[in-house]
Structure formats: C-alpha cells, structure tokens
Amino acid sequence: MQANLRVRRYDPESAEQGSHLQDYQIEVPDHFTVLDALMKVREEDDPSLALRCSCRASICGSCAMTVNGRASLVCKTKMLDVAPDGQAVLVEPMNNQRVVKDLVVDLQFFWGKVRAVEPYLQPRGEEPEGEYIASNESMLNLLTPMGCIMCGACVSACTVLEVDKNFLGPAALAKAYRFVADPRDDETQQRLESLNESSGVWDCTRCYMCVDVCPKGVAPMDRIMDLRESIIEAGMTNTPGARHIESFARTVAHSGSLDEPMLAIDTWGRTNIIKLMDNAMLGFRTLRRGKLPLRSGPFHPRRPGADAVGRIFKRLSK
Amino acid sequence: MKYAFYPGCVSRGGTPELYDSTIAVANKLGIELEEIVGAACTGAGVLQEKGLKLGDTLNARTFAMAERMGLTTIMTICSTCQGVMAQANKRLLDNPDYLAEVNQELKPEGLEYTGRIVIKHLAWVLVEEIGLDTLKTFVTNPLEDMKIAPFYGCYILRPSNALGTDENPGRNEYLERIIETLSGEAVNFPGRLQCCGFPIMLINEKNSMEMVGKHTHNAKAAGADAMVTPCPLCHLNLDGQQPKAQAQRGEKIGLPILHLPQLVGMAMGLTPKELGLGRHIVSTKKLLSKASVRA
Numbered sequence: 236m237q238a239n240l241r242v243r244r245y246d247p248e249s250a251e252q253g254s255h256l257q258d259y260q261i262e263v264p265d266h267f268t269v270l271d272a273l274m275k276v277r278e279e280d281d282p283s284l285a286l287r288c289s290c291r292a293s294i295c296g297s298c299a300m301t302v303n304g305r306a307s308l309v310c311k312t313k314m315l316d317v318a319p320d321g322q323a324v325l326v327e328p329m330n331n332q333r334v335v336k337d338l339v340v341d342l343q344f345f346w347g348k349v350r351a352v353e354p355y356l357q358p359r360g361e362e363p364e365g366e367y368i369a370s371n372e373s374m375l376n377l378l379t380p381m382g383c384i385m386c387g388a389c390v391s392a393c394t395v396l397e398v399d400k401n402f403l404g405p406a407a408l409a410k411a412y413r414f415v416a417d418p419r420d421d422e423t424q425q426r427l428e429s430l431n432e433s434s435g436v437w438d439c440t441r442c443y444m445c446v447d448v449c450p451k452g453v454a455p456m457d458r459i460m461d462l463r464e465s466i467i468e469a470g471m472t473n474t475p476g477a478r479h480i481e482s483f484a485r486t487v488a489h490s491g492s493l494d495e496p497m498l499a500i501d502t503w504g505r506t507n508i509i510k511l512m513d514n515a516m517l518g519f520r521t522l523r524r525g526k527l528p529l530r531s532g533p534f535h536p537r538r539p540g541a542d543a544v545g546r547i548f549k550r551l552s553k
Numbered sequence: 554m555k556y557a558f559y560p561g562c563v564s565r566g567g568t569p570e571l572y573d574s575t576i577a578v579a580n581k582l583g584i585e586l587e588e589i590v591g592a593a594c595t596g597a598g599v600l601q602e603k604g605l606k607l608g609d610t611l612n613a614r615t616f617a618m619a620e621r622m623g624l625t626t627i628m629t630i631c632s633t634c635q636g637v638m639a640q641a642n643k644r645l646l647d648n649p650d651y652l653a654e655v656n657q658e659l660k661p662e663g664l665e666y667t668g669r670i671v672i673k674h675l676a677w678v679l680v681e682e683i684g685l686d687t688l689k690t691f692v693t694n695p696l697e698d699m700k701i702a703p704f705y706g707c708y709i710l711r712p713s714n715a716l717g718t719d720e721n722p723g724r725n726e727y728l729e730r731i732i733e734t735l736s737g738e739a740v741n742f743p744g745r746l747q748c749c750g751f752p753i754m755l756i757n758e759k760n761s762m763e764m765v766g767k768h769t770h771n772a773k774a775a776g777a778d779a780m781v782t783p784c785p786l787c788h789l790n791l792d793g794q795q796p797k798a799q800a801q802r803g804e805k806i807g808l809p810i811l812h813l814p815q816l817v818g819m820a821m822g823l824t825p826k827e828l829g830l831g832r833h834i835v836s837t838k839k840l841l842s843k844a845s846v847r848a
C-alpha cells in the first residue's frame with residue numbers, strides 16, 4: 236500500500252520558526268504499523284526525523300505519539316486501520332508535554348507526576364523474616380494498574396492537564412491507586428489525605444479520554460473513581476467533591492431526580508457566602524429567562540416512583 | 554416509530570427549552586414518544602461513584618419499565634444519560650448472574666429486566682432510524698451560509714466499547730452529517746470531541762471555565778455562527794457559564810449554543826418561540842436574523 240504520512244516537525248535549533256508539517260509518501264507492505272512506516276522514512280528518506288521507540292511490540296511504552304489527533308502507541312497502530320484507502324495520516328508528538336524534537340517529547344513532566352505519588356511500597360513495623368506475604372485475592376485488583384507501561388498516552392489525552400498543569404493526571408493517579416490498594420503498604424491514610432487535596436482525585440472531569448486511549452486497559456479514570464470511594468470510606472468527606480456526591484445522592488433518593496440548585500449550594504458549602512452571592516447573579520439571569528428550577532430544597536417535587544427509588548437507595552447505598 | 558422516551562432531569566430542570574423543542578421536532582417528524590413515567594435519574598456517573606450496583610439498579614429499573622410499556626428502544630436527549638445508560642446496559646447484559654442479582658432488587662415493585670432494551674440518543678435516531686434522506690424532505694428553511702460547530706459531549710462518545718462507536722465509527726460524525734443535511738456548514742475545530750468541563754464546574758470552577766472559554770473561542774475562531782450540542786449538561790456550561798468564561802479569559806466570545814432539536818427545528822420551519830430560542834444566556838438574536846433572511 237501507499238503510505239501518506241504527514242508529520243509534525245520541530246527543530247529546537249530553529250525554534251523561532253515553530254513547527255511545520257512535512258509530507259512523506261512511501262510504498263509499504265500491508266502489515267506495516269505507523270512505526271514501521273516512520274522508521275522506513277527515517278532509514279531511506281530522511282535521517283533527520285527524530286522519533287523514539289524500542290520494543291516495537293507494545294511493551295516498552297516509548298513510542299506514544301498522536302495519530303490523527305489520538306494518543307496511540309505507533310507500534311500498535313496499523314497503517315491499514317488508520318488509512319484503509321491510503322489517506323494522509325497525521326502524526327504528531329504527544330500533547331501536554333514539551334516537545335524536544337519532532338516526535339520526541341520530554342518525559343520529565345510525566346515522571347515528575349508519578350514521583351509525586353511516592354510509587355514504592357512503604358511498609359511499617361517489623362521487617363518479616365522472608366517475603367511480605369499477600370493473598371492472591373487481595374492482589375487481584377492490582378493487575379490492571381500494574382499493567383501500565385508508562386507510555387504517557389493518557390497524559391497526552393487528559394482534558395484537565397490541557398488547562399491545568401498542576402493536576403496529578405491519569406497515570407500518576409492510577410499508580411497511586413496501585414499502592415493504596417496494596418495490602419502490604421501501611422501509608423494508606425497519609426496517601427489518601429494527600430490525594431484528597433487540590434490537584435488530586437477531585438479535579439478529574441470523568442471525560443473517559445484516558446480510558447479510551449490507554450493501550451493496556453489500565454482505565455486510569457476508573458482507578459481515580461476507586462480512590463474517591465476509598466477517600467469517602469476513610470471519612471474524608473469535607474471537600475466540595477465529596478459533598479457533591481453526597482448531595483446528588485440525597486436529592487435523587489428523596490425525589491427520584493436531581494435538584495440542581497441544591498446540588499450547587501451543598502457542593503460549595505452552605506456557609507460559603509461569597510460563592511453563593513457570586514452565583515446568585517447567574518441565578519438572576521437564568522430566572523429572567525424563566526429557567527431556574529425554583530422548586531428546590533424541601534420544595535423539590537417528588538416524582539412518581541420516588542418511594543421505590545428511595546427503597547433502592549436504602550438497600551444499596553453504603 | 555414509537556420510542557420509550559427518557560427526557561432526563563436536566564431537560565425538565567435547567568434546560569426546559571430542550572424538552573419543548575424535542576417534542577416539537579418529534580411531532581413534525583412523526584416520532585411517537587411515550588415518556589417513561591416514574592423513571593429515576595441515571596446517576597450521571599456521580600451516583601456510580603457512590604456504588605456501581607446502586608446506579609445499575611436504578612437504570613435496570615428504567616429499562617424494565619420501558620419493557621413493561623411493550624417497547625424495545627429508549628430514546629434519550631442527553632449525552633450523559635445516553636452514556637451512563639449504555640454502560641449500565643452493557644454491564645447487565647455481559648453478566649447474567651449480575652442481572653439476576655439486580656433483578657432481585659426490582660422484585661418489590663413487580664419489575665424485571667429481561668435484557669431486550671436498546672438505548673439511542675435522538676442524534677442516532679435521526680441518522681439510523683429516520684434516515685438523513687427522509688430528514689432532508691422535512692427541511693423547509695435550509696440553513697444555507699450558516700456555520701455550525703458540533704460539540705458532542707464525552708459520554709455519547711466514550712467509553713467507545715459501550716457506545717458502539719467501535720462497530721459504528723460514523724457515530725462520531727453524526728452531528729456533521731445532520732448539519733449538512735440541514736444545508737448548513739459543519740465547522741471543524743479542535744474541541745469537538747472533548748470535554749466541556751461541566752462535571753467540575755462546582756468543584757474547580759477555574760479549570761471548568763478555562764475549558765468553556767477555550768472551546769467557544771476556538772469554534773468562533775474557526776468561523777462558527779453557533780455551536781450545537783446533543784448534551785444539556787454541556788449546554789448548561791457552554792451557554793450558561795459563557796459570561797463567566799469570557800470574564801476569566803478577558804475576551805468577548807458571544808457564541809450561541811443550540812440544542813440539537815433546536816437546530817433541526819429551525820431548518821424545519823418551527824418558530825423561535827416553539828423552540829425556546831429566547832431562553833438562552835447567550836443571545837440567539839443575531840443568529841436568528843441571519844437564518845430568517847431566507848425564511
């Protein structure tokens with residue numbers, strides 16, 4: 236097949252010019268991956284093209300780039316799948332990270348986040364004679380986060396990192412879960428406390444980007460939700476995030492449907508006067524458009540079936 | 554065509570114009586909607602954080618109610634409802650033991666979910682069931698010269714294994730197809746498949762506003778006269794919070810945000826009043842005058 240690659244190039248030595256796109260056309264066999272095609276270009280066409288790879292088998296995690304805007308391991312992405320009719324394929328470096336040259340990004344940012352969650356076992360107490368023993372069952376839920384190959388695809392795709400570089404981000408939070416859930420670790424409480432702070436678990440928008448792009452099924456967002464659950468179970472409920480869940484549940488349990496104004500008031504905290512005043516302005520604007528649901532709080536209408544819904548809540552919420 | 558209609562909380566709360574315009578458009582197109590009375594909130598992914606089984610049970614209850622109405626397809630008008638229900642359905646159907654366990658919880662109400670429900674957003678109903686060719690025959694007021702930026706909302710796209718976008722990749726371009734069918738021009742901009750930031754609006758307002766500002770700015774910069782979304786939660790943020798996002802960015806944006814049925818209704822000659830186009834925070838006046846030049 237004919238491979239049409241459109242590659243974003245950037246040379247730090249002529250940084251003032253910014254990046255530009257360069258097209259390459261080459262003949263490749265049908266089984267070629269995007270990485271195979273890029274390497275062929277580098278070997279036969281243009282030795283100046285910078286890219287990073289090693290295993291070529293989705294194991295080492297070094298070849299993540301964006302392909303047609305989607306963060307992917309290029310060694311796991313077939314040319315035929317992204318360009319069945321020989322269309323141009325746009326290959327660019329990962330997002331949210333500083334580009335060093337062409338398709339190579341600086342991984343300092345990625346590793347800095349991972350390091351911040353102290354990604355190593357911290358057992359307290361007496362050192363055992365032999366190994367630290369853990370039962371098979373207690374380790375089962377660690378299998379998914381341990382599959383992470385540190386490729387950075389999720390960090391490239393993360394919606395929040397795009398607007399806020401302080402966010403811990405999907406890979407580091409999935410790694411944090413891996414240690415929180417490890418029965419041999421004794422720093423769970425302290426880990427949860429720091430994950431509960433700003434830039435931690437509550438800043439995720441639940442956009443599923445990281446789940447969709449992760450080549451290893453780590454599903455970082457699901458691990459973040461697990462952490463939120465652990466944080467609430469550990470009794471740390473005085474954050475806007477935790478109040479948001481509780482209030483949502485309370486209003487649905489009461490009436491079967493969501494009470495939007497109440498949700499806002501509870502989430503900000505009922506005594507947060509500044510926030511409430513600030514948003515009263517929006518309230519006025521929506522009111523003028525006849526939109527603000529006025530029957531809120533105790534006046535929130537109970538929908539038919541609310542009793543049945545309340546019963547389900549009573550039985551199933553912890 | 555008859556559907557079990559699940560309007561969701563927001564179309565009956567913060568965005569009533571979505572509910573009204575859906576009914577108006579359905580009537581015109583001959584889509585028969587029977588509302589699932591007494592169905593609970595889907596949980597919006599928030600209750601699912603509290604307990605997956607709790608959320609799945611509430612949704613199984615809704616599915617069972619639709620089955621009891623003798624219907625097999627639930628129509629949603631919210632990306633979030635669509636995604637949350639599709640995920641719940643997948644979990645229930647993938648695991649018969651789990652379904653049986655959940656059904657135990659529905660027994661007191663005399664309900665049982667047998668697993669026959671399909672959930673489709675209005676956008677999918679328009680493309681997959683009505684068909685774009687048929688839709689075209691209803692267009693009396695083509696949206697020529699109008700540039701519309703599509704904004705999907707996360708949950709109608711992801712996770713792709715629950716939303717059928719793997720088998721049906723076209724679903725990620727349905728809004729473009731619909732806009733073109735109405736004779737408008739679909740504007741491409743970087744944020745079309747991204748998140749509007751609504752879920753953290755109450756938790757990290759600054760980041761949420763940054764997202765609203767970025768997407769509306771980029772769509773406008775790409776030439777859009779308006780943005781269309783199939784998700785009322787996106788609408789709450791992109792329209793309702795746009796003034797705040799503008800203030801944070803220090804820049805006037807003023808991009809009208811339309812619900813999908815409002816856009817379709819405009820092209821079918823429904824009046825701005827019927828479509829609730831006066832009930833937005835960002836005014837739709839300029840847009841309407843552009844559209845009615847040819848009316």
Ligand code: SF4
Nearest residue numbers: 393439440442443445
């Ligand atoms: S789900 Fe959360 S962590 Fe994952 S990409 Fe979205 S915002 Fe980032």
Ligand code: SF4
Nearest residue numbers: 383384386387389449
């Ligand atoms: S979680 Fe997945 S996408 Fe993120 S770094 Fe690990 S393997 Fe890569």
Ligand code: SF4
Nearest residue numbers: 561562563595597634
């Ligand atoms: S998901 Fe959102 S819009 Fe849908 S029913 Fe629940 S709160 Fe309402």
Ligand code: SF4
Nearest residue numbers: 706707749751786787
């Ligand atoms: S775009 Fe925002 S509001 Fe819409 S579904 Fe995604 S997160 Fe929810």
Ligand code: FES
Nearest residue numbers: 291293296298310
């Ligand atoms: S080259 Fe190792 S993961 Fe792609």
